[in-house]
Amino acid sequence: MSRLLVIKIGGNIIDDADKLASFLEMFAAIPGKKILVHGGGKLATRMAEQMGIRQQMVDGRRITDAETLKIVTMVYAGYINKNIVAQLQSHQCNAVGVCGADGNAIQGHKRAKGDIDYGFAGDIDRVDPAFFDNLLGQGLSVVVAPITHDHKGQLLNTNADTIAQEIAVALSADHAVSLIYGFEKNGVLMNADDDTTAIARIDPASYRRLKADQTIFAGMIPKLDNAFAALDKGVQKVIIGKAENIHALITGNSGTLIINQPA
Amino acid sequence: MSRLLVIKIGGNIIDDADKLASFLEMFAAIPGKKILVHGGGKLATRMAEQMGIRQQMVDGRRITDAETLKIVTMVYAGYINKNIVAQLQSHQCNAVGVCGADGNAIQGHKRAKGDIDYGFAGDIDRVDPAFFDNLLGQGLSVVVAPITHDHKGQLLNTNADTIAQEIAVALSADHAVSLIYGFEKNGVLMNADDDTTAIARIDPASYRRLKADQTIFAGMIPKLDNAFAALDKGVQKVIIGKAENIHALITGNSGTLIINQPA
Numbered sequence: 001m002s003r004l005l006v007i008k009i010g011g012n013i014i015d016d017a018d019k020l021a022s023f024l025e026m027f028a029a030i031p032g033k034k035i036l037v038h039g040g041g042k043l044a045t046r047m048a049e050q051m052g053i054r055q056q057m058v059d060g061r062r063i064t065d066a067e068t069l070k071i072v073t074m075v076y077a078g079y080i081n082k083n084i085v086a087q088l089q090s091h092q093c094n095a096v097g098v099c100g101a102d103g104n105a106i107q108g109h110k111r112a113k114g115d116i117d118y119g120f121a122g123d124i125d126r127v128d129p130a131f132f133d134n135l136l137g138q139g140l141s142v143v144v145a146p147i148t149h150d151h152k153g154q155l156l157n158t159n160a161d162t163i164a165q166e167i168a169v170a171l172s173a174d175h176a177v178s179l180i181y182g183f184e185k186n187g188v189l190m191n192a193d194d195d196t197t198a199i200a201r202i203d204p205a206s207y208r209r210l211k212a213d214q215t216i217f218a219g220m221i222p223k224l225d226n227a228f229a230a231l232d233k234g235v236q237k238v239i240i241g242k243a244e245n246i247h248a249l250i251t252g253n254s255g256t257l258i259i260n261q262p263a
Numbered sequence: 264m265s266r267l268l269v270i271k272i273g274g275n276i277i278d279d280a281d282k283l284a285s286f287l288e289m290f291a292a293i294p295g296k297k298i299l300v301h302g303g304g305k306l307a308t309r310m311a312e313q314m315g316i317r318q319q320m321v322d323g324r325r326i327t328d329a330e331t332l333k334i335v336t337m338v339y340a341g342y343i344n345k346n347i348v349a350q351l352q353s354h355q356c357n358a359v360g361v362c363g364a365d366g367n368a369i370q371g372h373k374r375a376k377g378d379i380d381y382g383f384a385g386d387i388d389r390v391d392p393a394f395f396d397n398l399l400g401q402g403l404s405v406v407v408a409p410i411t412h413d414h415k416g417q418l419l420n421t422n423a424d425t426i427a428q429e430i431a432v433a434l435s436a437d438h439a440v441s442l443i444y445g446f447e448k449n450g451v452l453m454n455a456d457d458d459t460t461a462i463a464r465i466d467p468a469s470y471r472r473l474k475a476d477q478t479i480f481a482g483m484i485p486k487l488d489n490a491f492a493a494l495d496k497g498v499q500k501v502i503i504g505k506a507e508n509i510h511a512l513i514t515g516n517s518g519t520l521i522i523n524q525p526a
Contacts, residue, residue, distance in 0.1 A: 051313045070342060078341020079333060082410065082418055086364040090416035096366045101349040102359040103403055134401055140366055147345065153353035155345055 004136070004175035005034040005250070008164035009243045012184040014041035014080060019244060023182075024084060026246050028091035033136045033175070035167060036095075037144045038084060039160035044068075044075040064119040064157040072157050073099075077145040084143050095141040100124075100148030101155060103131035106163060108148040108156050122148045122156025124163070127170035161223075165230050172234030178250070179235050181223070182243025187256030188224070190215055198241065198255060203262045204228065227258040267399070267438035268297040268513070271427035272506045275447040277304035277343060282507060286445075287347060289509050291354035296399045296438070298430060299358075300407045301347060302423035307331075307338040327382040327420040335420050336362075340408040347406050358404040363387075363411030364418060366394035369426060371411040371419050385411045385419025387426070390433035424486075428493050435497030441513070442498050444486070445506025450519030451487070453478055461504065461518060466525045467491065490521040 007027070013019050027036060045062075048055050048071050056063040064072065081097040088095040100106030100122075108122035135142050144167065146160035161181065168179040187198030188210075202210065207224060210216040216224065227238040241248075241255020248254035270290070276282050290299060308325075311318050311334050319326040327335065344360040351358040363369030363385075371385035398405050407430065409423040424444065431442040450461030451473075465473065470487060473479040479487065490501040504511075504518020511517035 047314075050315070051310075073345055074337035074341040076341070077345045078337040078339070082336055082340045082362055082364055085362075086412045086418050087416045089364055089367055089412060089414050094367055096361065097364070098359065099345055099348075101345055101352055103401075104352055104357055131401075134397070138366075138397055149349045149352060151352050153350045155349050 001174060001176045003032050004171055004177045005030065005032070005180065006037065006164055006168040006171070006177060007034065007180045007182065007243070007246070008037045008039070008160055009182045010039040010160065010184075011041035013182060013243050014038060015043070020084075021087065023243050023246065024087045025091050027141075028088050028093035030246070030250065033141075035132065035136075035142045035144060035171075036084070037146070037160050037164040037167065038076075038080060039146055040072060040076045040080070043080065044072050047071050047075055058116050061118070062157075063117070064121050066120065069120040069155060069157055073147055073155055077147050081143055081145040088141065088143070093141055094139060095143050096135055097143040097145065099145040099155075100158065100163070104128055104149075104151065105131045105144075106148045106158070106166070107151050108158060109150050110154065110156060120154070120156055122150070122158040124148060124158065124166045127166045129170045129173065132167065132171060133174065161226070165226055168235045169230055169233040172236075177235045178237050178239060179227075179230055180239045180241075180243075180246070180249055180255075181227075182246070183240065185242070186245075186254065187241045188216065188220055201257045201259065201263055203259055205262060224258065228260075231258065231260045264437060264439045266295050267434055267440045268293065268295070268443065269300065269427055269431040269434070269440060270297065270443045270445065270506070270509070271300045271302070271423055272445045273302040273423065273447075274304035276445060276506050277301060278306070283347075284350065286506050286509065287350045288354050290404075291351050291356035293509070293513065296404075298395065298399075298405045298407060298434075299347070300409070300423050300427040300430065301339075301343060302409055303335060303339045303343065306343065307335050310334050310338055321379050324381070325420075326380070327384050329383065332383040332418060332420055336410055336418055340410045344406055344408040351404065351406070356404055357402060358406050359398055360406040360408065362408040362418075363421065363426070367391055367412075367414065368394045368407075369411045369421070369429070370414050371421060372413050373417065373419060383417065383419055385413070385421040387411060387421065387429045390429045392433045392436065395430065395434060396437065424489070428489055431498045432493055432496040435499075440498045441500050441502060442490075442493055443502045443504075443506075443509070443512055443518075444490075445509070446503065448505070449508075449517065450504045451479060451483060451521075464520045464522065464526055466522055468525060487521065491523075494521065494523045
């Protein structure tokens with residue numbers, strides 16, 4: 001099985017032109033098959049403000065009304081995606097930028113209304129591994145914007161972490177997949193206030209202990225639950241850390257490795 | 264050689280949601296390999312106005328300054344391109360949307376400053392037929408936004424007519440290519456004011472006569488010069504007419520057929 005990296009980057013990289021440029025130069029130099037999933041960052045919010053469109057937020061989550069969907073489609077699948085591709089090309093990394101509608105790569109559905117109507121927010125139904133496989137087989141790196149579609153003509157705003165996870169799982173049947181989540185900290189921290197305390201490795205047994213003694217709590221729990229769910233579905237390892245240290249994350253010299261096998 | 268259609272649509276279709284939807288349903292139903300190149304339409308101008316960005320125009324041409332490039336990248340490669348792809352998917356036409364940076368498909372350079380500095384406007388250096396070939400070979404239709412890149416990290420705003428022509432020429436080595444230009448009239452008209460007077464067929468000899476007697480003049484001359492240049496470089500036929508009549512254009516029942524062989 002050939003090795004595949006699925007790397008997700010978020011706002012802390014995307015919103016900082018220098019950090020993004022430096023990350024993309026490093027990404028371009030990584031040998032082998034690789035997929036880059038990017039979030040949106042703050043640009044969509046700034047655009048909406050500039051256009052006088054009010055953003056509705058509920059519990060820190062943006063409500064994707066029709067005008068917001070238009071903006072995120074433009075910013076995520078247009079501006080950010082194509083600028084990342086152009087920068088990778090300048091580093092001799094042949095890349096192709098897609099969203100979930102392209103090649104019917106990621107099909108989803110509009111999230112059902114519960115207490116909150118999230119508008120045009122999408123939950124994922126299926127990822128087509130063959131579409132990604134073919135592009136990777138041509139020597140192309142794939143850059144994925146966090147927009148999916150419902151196969152009925154509707155684009156949908158979709159969480160980039162979830163997209164990265166679903167792509168990693170779907171491609172695990174034919175690849176040894178490492179899923180790397182870049183975020184703003186050095187990894188899962190022993191002390192949430194001290195970025196030097198990243199836990200090197202978490203397996204199911206140590207995860208139970210870390211939750212029991214409340215070292216891991218709040219927002220990290222769904223992240224780790226998702227990581228273990230991906231491992232259970234065939235992903236070989238999940239790594240959480242700073243995308244600025246992508247080489248060290250890959251070689252195990254930075255970040256937190258989440259893995260089903262005990263050390 | 265397998266048959267390939269390269270179809271260009273412009274603002275008169277893109278700016279009209281009903282016409283676009285109807286065109287895409289027809290496009291989806293066309294069998295065989297096909298590439299759709301779309302222009303930008305008026306949405307980019309409206310966006311710029313809404314954001315308070317002044318558009319500089321010289322001789323009816325937009326000057327692509329840095330802010331304008333950002334907007335056209337968002338609108339053309341993001342909003343328009345992905346909505347077209349999503350609509351095609353809803354008609355069971357598996358499509359993938361790209362710009363020239365994707366897969367290094369269309370490489371260009373910033374137009375040299377002459378009397379006018381057009382800013383980030385691109386002239387095309389090369390189209391990579393293998394990138395398109397591979398996607399078409401997977402049964403995918405390709406939807407192309409009029410943005411190219413210089414392989415040094417810079418995206419460039421590029422004329423959609425020229426992109427369609429260069430793609431048609433580049434793919435002519437391995438395909439029997441028909442290049443169809445959708446525009447606002449029924450074809451090349453005998454009487455510019457009467458849309459029922461489309462000339463059915465123009466070959467090099469009749470073109471010379473039509474120019475000599477000034478039936479064809481002004482803006483149609485560069486269009487037809489480009490069409491004959493494409494034919495000289497291997498494109499089998501060029502058809503000009505209304506994209507609303509795409510089936511009739513393909514079957515020769517509408518529009519103007521431009522071809523090197525006399526009737």
